[in-house]
Structures are given as structure tokens and as C-alpha cells.
Amino acid sequence: MTDTFPAEEVVTSALDVVRTTDAEAATWWRQAVVYQIYPRSFADSNGDGLGDLPGITTRVPHLAALGVDAVWLSPFYPSALADGGYDVDDYRDVDPRIGTLEQFDDLVAALHAHGIRVVVDIVPNHSSNRHRWFTDALAAGPGSPERARYVFRRGQGPDGELPPTDWTAMFGGPAWEPVGDGDWYLHLFAPEQPDWNWDHPEVREDFHTTLRFWSDRGVDGFRIDVAHALAKDLSEPLPSQADLRAPDVLDGMHRFEDRDEVHEIYRGWRAVFDEYDPPRTAVAEAWVPAHRRARYASPEGLGQAFNFDLLLADPDAAQFRRTIEDNLALAHESGASSTWVLSNHDVVRHATRYALPAGTDLPAWLMSGGTDPAPDLERGRRLARAATALVLALPGSTYLYQGEELGLPEVAELDAADLQDPTWQRSQGTEKGRDGCRVPLPWTAHGASLGFGDGPAHLPQPAWFAEYAVSRQEEDPTSTLALYRRALAARRRLQTGEQLEWADDVPAGVVRFRRPGGWTSMTNFGPAAVPLPAGRVVLSSGTHTDDELATLTQLPGETTVWLETTTA
Ligand code: NOJ
Secondary structure, eight states: OOOSSOHHHHHHHHHHHHHHOOSOGGGGGGGOEEEEEOGGGTOOSSSSSSOOHHHHHHTHHHHHHHTOSEEEEOOOSSOOOTTTTOSOSOTTSOOTTTOOHHHHHHHHHHHHHTTOEEEEEEOOSBOOTTSHHHHHHHHHOTTOTTGGGBOEEEOBSTTSOBOSSOOBOTTSSBSEEEOSSSEEEEOSSOTTSOBBOTTSHHHHHHHHHHHHHHHHTTOOEEEETTTTSSOOOOOSSOOOHHHHTOGGGTTTTSSSSSOTTHHHHHHHHHHHHTTSSSOOEEEEOOOOOGGGHHHHTSTTTTSOBOOOHHHHSOSOHHHHHHHHHHHHHHHHHHTSOOEEESOOTTSOOHHHHTTSOTTOOHHHHHHTTSOSSOOOHHHHHHHHHHHHHHHHTSSSEEEEETTGGGTOOOOOOOOGGGOOOHHHHHTTTSOOOSGGGOSOOOOSSSSTTTTSOSSOOSSOOOGGGGGGOHHHHHTOTTSHHHHHHHHHHHHHHHOOSSOOEEOOSOOTTEEEEEETTTEEEEEEOSSSOEEOOSSEEEEESSOOOHHHHHTOOEEOTTEEEEEEOSOO
16 A cells, blocks of 8 residues: 555644535535536426426425435536536526526525535636627627627738647547638637637626626635636747647646636635625646645635546555545645545446446446446455445545536447437547436336436436336335435534544555544455454445344445444
8 A cells, every 4th residue: 555644644744634624514515425417307397308407496395314414516508508507608597498486595505405516517718619709709800899709810921821839629629720811719628619719808897797706696606617727828829739838837827727826816706705795715627746736725715626536546555545546635735625526417327337347438438338348347346345435434525516416327328319418529420428327317117208308308318227227226225215314314424523543453455544533434345255344344335234234244345334422
């Protein structure tokens, strides 16, 4: 095991954090379980195949029974869905296919009535090409004040017929799009997602207006999309793609990734958050090197930043322990709590990742229709349950992605004709993209779209989705849904401070730690059973009955248990 930080150091650090915070309203986010809803795929109330806000409202009892502290809504704003709603036409409205502002208010009221807080997604790096300021910019022509709100550049060549640089976009293809008059605009993602010019005061002011708009409607916090790319140095000469990525520019000197000036923007946002009581919270989606993450999570900035390291780790004891130690130390550095994520709307679901051999090339596996290599779904299910139980015992906040409470695997067999992710088109059919984790949820085992709605779902559900239906799992005490409900209820009861103390005298393949109040979590990543320490087993990620738990002396392979102990 290659531990970067000695266990004692982490424990001391975490203690410091606890002393200065406590369970006040303003710090609800520090140890919250936040459930991510991808609105178009959660519940469809009107049978048009797209999930909507009233659909979510009807399912609030599911969220309450699950026991989550907050809901994060992925974008529900007006959008042509060129990138699943991350192409926003209007930041201060609801897509008419998804609902109305009044229905948004109803949803917030229903969630708040159950003590569930609400986080909405803010997409500040780019708008959609249907945003009014972008259509104004196109109409106004080169050199106009309207174009100055976005990143327009003259093309190369006599008539500007060549792109300003050879930069490539995240979804593949060029990062510049011509507009027909010699000007090109920058889009780090799809062409339908023009990048904002954050040097423009009107852009800055407009986002403050948006943050206030949703805060005034009762929103408790924000998830900030692509938080690391807003500040850009586009002074001439612009480097080539090859020079952009030179290793020496990754420390705040890259032309548009993780520049230091981005934090000035977030200091301005913090001032807006602090106009509210309790202050609004934020979590940064910032794909930056770990040592740069604390800046985003600082209390003067967004306050918290996603740590995607476990999402990238194999289900392996040494990798999990090292990742957890590193991230607890990093969170302490920023004064934030850490965030734990195993699945979200951008990655292959963890029940499937763990069903595949370590190192599997996931895009290639998706291209094989999920057959090469063949997944061991039973193993994936066991390991996903074990990893989730481990993560839910950690200090900090846990982000759950809709459907993981059902143990849903990835849908790898979607037909090309059904794919919606821009990755598919932009990669010219060489990468399927992220639709396989965005297939609408199965609520019942029968019906047009398994209880999602009254008509077919916008992404087709495979027949095997019925096995995972909420209605079925509600009847089964050994189901993954039952495990999540039990785990969240136990966490609510057991969780106090943010300390964590590692046990080092554990067999190979085992991760064991203790939280305040004698709450111990022990995970056996290996295949063979190992002895359990003394203590009352209060949760198992396996399928043990209560009677079995009471007499358990061995921890089976690929299983996590929580124990209540009075000694370390
Ligand atoms: C990150 C979001 O999670 C992803 O879904 C989106 O495609 C990109 N940002 C661009 O907005």
C-alpha cells in the first residue's frame, strides 16, 4: 500500500474542520447525500416520452423514502438538447416540454416539505446557439458589441475561410465554427454550445442575475458545469493544439483550462451566495489536477468541488484507501468537505464498470454493444453495493446518480439510430457516448415505458430493465433499493463529526475505518471471507437477513458491513 498521508495526519486535520463547523443550517452540504436527477429521464407525467418537472414531483415520495438530503437537478432549461440540456437557450426559464416556472416552484415546495434541499445546474462556460445574445451576435456582424459577449475571431486566409487555430472540441471535431462572414466562434464542446467571453462585464452581471433568480425561488445551491474553463487568455498569437497541452502550462497558465483568474469570477459569485440566509452553496465540476482542486472549493469561492477520483478507481482496496486519504487531506486544505461520486450522467454506471475486468476500454466495450468482454453482472452488483456502502460511511458529501439505488447497469445495446449524445456524431460514429446511463428509470415491471410514462421513452429501455423496477425492489428486502434505504437511514443515525480513523491491522484486500461514536465500516474487496472484528453489525451490502447479521463472524468477499463498536 502506498499511503501518501499517514492516517494520524488525516484524523487531526478532520478534527480541526469539525470544531469550526458543526451541524448548522449553513453547513448542511458538508455531509449531505445529494441525489442527481437527469430530468428528461426520471419520470414523464404527460406521456410525451420526455421526463418533466411534474413527473419528479410525483416521485418525491421515492426520494423521501430513500432518505436523501438534497436533489441536484441537471439542466431543465429551454434547450434544443444538442447536449442533453447543457446547451441552454435561457438560463431563467423552464423548457416548455419539461414544465413551467410554477411547476418548478411546486417541485421545490414538495421537496422542501420533506426536508430535501434543491441544487440546480448552472452552465456558465457556454450557452446554446439559440440563446438570444448569440442570435443577436450572429445578426449584428463582425466587430459588433453583440459579438463581444462570445469568443469570435477572424478566420485565417484571405477571406477568413480557415479556422483561427487547429484546436479540437471535447466531443471531437474542430473547436471553431464559421458563421459565413469570415468570423468563427469558439466552442469547447459542441458547435451548438458557443463559449461565453467572461471578460465581458455584461456576461458576468447576467450570471449574477441568474444566481439570484433561482436563489429567490428557494434554490439552496448550485452545481457549476465546466467550472475550470471560464477564464481564457486568447491573446495573439494563439498556440496550436499541440502547444496548448504542454505539461508546463497546467499550473494556471493554460489558455483556457484552470486559469487563476477564474477564481475572481467565483469570488463575485460568493458575494451573491452570501446575500442569502443561509448562504447558497455551490459545487464545482472542475476537471483539474488534484492539487489545484482546493482553489475551487475554498470558502471564498464555490465552497466545494467534485472529486471524481473514486469514479476513476478500480474496486481495489489500495486504490480506494489512497484516494480517500488524499481527498480528505485536499478537502481539509480548502476548508471544504470532500465529495464522493461513483456514477453520474457522464460515465458508465458503476454496477457495470465493476462487472468488467480492470482496465477495460469502456468506449470500445460500448461499441461492442456490451459484449466484448462479457460483463459479470453478478460480481458488478456485489462490488457496486460494497463500494456504495463504503462511500456512504465516509465523511463528506456523497453524490448519488438516479438509478444507482436500483443497481441499474449501463445500457450498452442502444442502436445507433437511438443515440442522442453529440459524441456519436462528432466522433463520426466511433464512440457511442453517454446515453447508456441516461435511459429512463423503470418504476414498474410493466407498462409502456415501465412506469416512466404512458408512452415510449425518449431513449428505449431494454426488456431486462423490468427486473430492476422500483416496484419489484420495494417487495424484496435483499434488493439494492432496500440496501440504499437502510444505509441512508443508518448513516443519518450514525453520522456525527467528520473524523475518520483507519485500521491498519487488516487482511490484504480489506479497507476498514472508524467514525466518531463507534461507527466502523469494513469492506472486503477480495473474493474470500475474512474474520470480522467485535461489534454489532448494523448493515451489510450483501443479502444477509437480520438474523444472519446478528451472528455474522466472517465478512464474505466483495462485501461491506457497518458495525457499531465501543472500541477501535
Ligand atoms: C459537463 C456535463 O456534466 C456534461 O454532461 C456536458 O456535456 C459538459 N459539461 C458540457 O456542458
